[in-house]
Amino acid sequence: MTNSIKNVVVVGASGNVGKEVARELIKAGFNVTIFTRQDSTATFPENATVKKVDYQSVESLASSLEGQDALVSTIATVAVGSQKALVDAAIAAKVKRFISSEFGINTRTVGDSAIGKILQGKIKVLDYIIEKSEENPWFTWNGVSSGLFFDWGLRVGSLGFNKDTKSAVIYDSGNEPVQGSNLAFIGRAVVAILSQPQKTANQYLSIASFNPSQNQILEILENETGEKWKIEHASTAEQEKIGLEKLGKGDFSAFSNLLRKHVYADGANNAVKGENSANGFLGLQDDDLATTLNEWLRT
Ligand SMILES: NC(=O)c1ccc[n+]([C@@H]2O[C@H](COP(=O)([O-])OP(=O)(O)OC[C@H]3O[C@@H](n4cnc5c(N)ncnc54)[C@H](OP(=O)(O)O)[C@@H]3O)[C@@H](O)[C@H]2O)c1
Structure with a gap:
């Protein structure tokens, strides 16, 4: 050993x-x-x-x-x-x-x-x-x-938060804790x-560095910037549907869609x-x- x-x-x-x-x-x-x-x-x-x-x-x-x-x-x-x-x-x-x-x-x-x-x-x-x-x-x-690469995901936009436009995409209720x-x-x-x-x-x-929900992230961002951010609501069921369609055609960009379902869906229960x-x-x-x-x- x-x-x-x-x-x-x-x-x-x-x-x-x-x-x-x-x-x-x-x-x-x-x-x-x-x-x-x-x-x-x-x-x-x-x-x-x-x-x-x-x-x-x-x-x-x-x-x-x-x-x-x-x-x-x-x-x-x-x-x-x-x-x-x-x-x-x-x-x-x-x-x-x-x-x-x-x-x-x-x-x-x-x-x-x-x-x-x-x-x-x-x-x-x-x-x-x-x-x-x-x-x-x-x-x-x-x-x-490790869950999502968190600081990297903020930088490249894959977490759905955009500091330039002060906007965010929130999946389902936005309350699911996410491993990052x-x-x-x-x-x-x-x-x-x-x-x-x-x-x-x-x-x-x-x-995990932490397991924040999307709403917890949003709350901190709004407090820190002193502004209400523009929110677009989306569903993980729809993301899953898109992902499965892509996968059926052998398109592995399905991963991002299926990942959103995996991490953000209410009750996903993947927090660490x-x-x-x-x-x-x-x-x-x-x-x-x-x-x-x-x-x-x-x-
Ligand atoms: N959790 C997340 O959010 C998340 C996000 C992205 C990635 N990941 C995972 O983390 C791991 C590393 O991903 P990463 O994004 O850090 O890696 P990356 O930046 O895409 O690539 C890492 C390095 O792999 C080397 N490499 C060897 N063969 C290659 C090839 N055929 N094509 C391209 N690069 C090649 C390259 O180094 P040299 O040029 O020095 O050879 C490259 O810089 C993977 O398992 C990935 O799935 C997780």
Whole structure:
């Protein structure tokens, strides 16, 4: 079993969450090596080692993984299938911990629902990792469910709040608590996992910076801006209908529609608190919702 983890590879460290994961690992004193594609033009922090790799070649990946204790994959959604070669290479190089590119809704509980069908790539890879870990008990794993990327979602508009037009789309009653995590919080969760390797081995962990309802977010935004925001009401039943139609045509942009149903529907019950939350287990401090919203309003 893993005693301590010092040397960590981050895959996809130029990405939305990977950037923050690498930053937090470096800050916490891990020796970070970043894997990046041969043709990537991404730039990286100076205090990390950068290796250009070929995600098709298990042999060359294994040689790049020599001496590493852990691999954290934050690879792009479109590339989650590439993780199978990374798993085989990690086992060949005796890497002791593999954190799979999950970082969203809990894929262990979606079953064969419509959204579960879209998430099959992630589900199959994690099934494969667990199978390999059972065959090789020294090879341990984690998956992290973070819910919505919260600060990122505010910035890119995917949470439905627009600070320029002071407008928002509210689904159903707007009262459903929603699992959300800021990107740096996810980075701190990865640090906490790798800092406590025995305790955290072979676990799927759900975390959340907070679990606000859309109405709670709106109330804070209206208080802070001193203005009433323009609200458009929408239904998650309609979002589900659109999502299923798209899925029937093989259009995977259905994910956003089905996700809205999954997280915002009244009674969805996906909030991560109390014993469902790994925040306490990992020793994570919750983020403050008002502070996060204020930072977004100010930038
Ligand atoms: N919860 C949420 O709201 C939410 C939102 C978005 C994503 N996610 C999940 O979080 C994880 C990471 O997503 P992300 O948005 O942070 O990733 P991203 O920014 O889309 O991509 C991460 C990195 O993956 C690398 N990569 C390797 N193969 C690639 C390929 N074929 N195409 C594109 N990039 C490739 C790239 O790094 P190099 O250029 O250095 O090779 C890229 O910068 C995924 O599992 C995703 O599903 C969750």
